[in-house]
Amino acid sequence: MKVDVLTLFPAMFAGPMDESILRRARESGRLELALHDLRDWTYDRHRTVDGAPYGGGPGMVLKPEPIFEAIDELANDTTQVVMLTPQGEPFRQATASTLSAHEHLLLLCGSYEGFDERIRTRVHHEISIGDYVLTNGALPAMVVIDAVTRLLPGVLGDDASSVEESFSENTLDYPQYTRPAEYRGLEVPEVLQNGNHAAIEQWRREQAEQRTRERRPDLLKE
Template identity: 50%
Template sequence: MRFSVFTLFPELLRPFTQEALLGRAAARGLLAFDLIDLREYAGNRWRKVDDAPYGGGAGMVIRVDVAAAALESLEAVPDEVILLTPAGQRFDQKMAEELAQQNHLALLCGRYEGFDARVETLVTREVSLGDFVMMGGEAAAACLLEAVARLRPGVIGDEQSWRADSYSSGLLDYPEYTRPAEWRAQAVPEVLQGGNHAAIERWRRDRALERTLARRPDLLATAGLTPQDSAALLSAGLSAEQLAQVGAPPPPRKSRKKTPAPAVPES
């Protein structure tokens, strides 16, 4: 998968793409990163890419002709051209999984007061990390690069490890433990130290449900809950009415033991 990142500060991203899993995946040919300096397409000897905004106001705006020339320099047309902007669609795991299906993404990182609005006609989508403003798009690009690249085959060792992650499973992740088994009077739950894999899976699912209920209850409505999940949520404090509001199925019915009929003495 190829990422072409257009920025005024390519050196901010270079170490990020050369270290850890991203760097190793690039060395193995699984990922490729083009960090492209927008100043190379300024069209003037001062390498000036911005200008004062029409109508007045503070700050400077990156010119649309610079962005267009940079994008048109690519040898192949990207599958997606993404403008990183606070006005964009909020980035989430579902979007990361969609983008991971592509082979070539181009990212436009703004600075100053952002890009000329006509740049929006050059992109396929606008993306935001959340409801806050940073000094440029490089940090947002780094987050998108890692979130998308880790979903590509071979980038991380075990694909199932990301499928069980927070948001990929529809819930927040369950708590994890490792050695030592006891630390400062805090012990690893006994169920995790046994060999009952079915009990471990149920424990993990129940803890994920509890965490999601406590921290992100809004996720429950789209989590694909089972009757067993509903029972766990009722035990965790969710009411039957709230359970119905998130569209959860009813919990399993408790089986009633039939009282055997009294024996009739033989006459």
């Protein structure tokens, strides 16, 4: 998958995009990530990307011209243009799954007071990563890239890992244990130690449902 990111802060992506699973996804070519500085589509001496809001009010608004031109240059017929905005659809595992099926994403990171409204005419998805306001769209874009990349075929060592986990079936994940079987008086449930796979599967299903009922009953209603 190719992911282009349009941002005022490409340097923010160094680190998170260069470690662990994302680094390996990039090295193997499963994720082709390109970071673009929005100011590269400006023509004045100050490389202006923002302007005062029409009608007055605090802060500055991202101008349409650099973003329209960047989309003209970077997007093609297969591209899904994604705007990161607190006004967007809440980002969920299902959204990550939908996006992971596309071959090209172009992520638009906002700054200041956000985007000139006309930019929305060029966008396929508006995504919010939660009901809070961040300073700019770089962190939300990284969240989306991380969640989408781990769903790409071959990125996780075992593709079943992304199926058997929280949210994949509208439940939270079941409790997990590793060795030792007993630590400081805390014991691993007997059923996980006896090798009866049918019993283990049933226990996990029950635990996942109980945990979801207790912590996230809203998921079960969906």
